[in-house]
Amino acid sequence: MSVKVVIEFRENNGAMMTLTRVQGNGQETSGELNRAMAMAKAANAVMKEMHDGETLLEKANDERIREVMARDYPQRGNGNSIH
Numbered sequence: 597m598s599v600k601v602v603i604e605f606r607e608n609n610g611a612m613m614t615l616t617r618v619q620g621n622g623q624e625t626s627g628e629l630n631r632a633m634a635m636a637k638a639a640n641a642v643m644k645e646m647h648d649g650e651t652l653l654e655k656a657n658d659e660r661i662r663e664v665m666a667r668d669y670p671q672r673g674n675g676n677s678i679h
Contacts, residue, residue, distance in 0.1 A: 599624050599632040603639055616640055635661065 604615040616639065618632045642660045 599628050601632055601636045601639065603636075603643075614640070614643060638662075 598620070600619045602615075602617045602619060604617075606613045606615065616636045618629070618636055620629065620632070624632075638661045
């Protein structure tokens with residue numbers, strides 16, 4: 597199964613807004629959904645921590661998302677789910 601985390605950026609009256617969604621096909625395990633939700637929350641946290649003018653870089657943000665996930669969403673059990 598695959599779960600997709602979608603982050604949509606919208607500009608409205610000069611303000612940048614984001615919409616984060618987790619999409620699946622209805623056959624995902626609870627562990628897959630938990631991990632996708634944790635990734636979405638971590639991505640939102642990274643975006644909130646960013647300063648004005650900072651460039652979104654895929655690799656740099658991947659590292660920051662991992663850091664936030666490690667800090668705020670510790671793995672338990674076999675590492676497949678984040679609570």
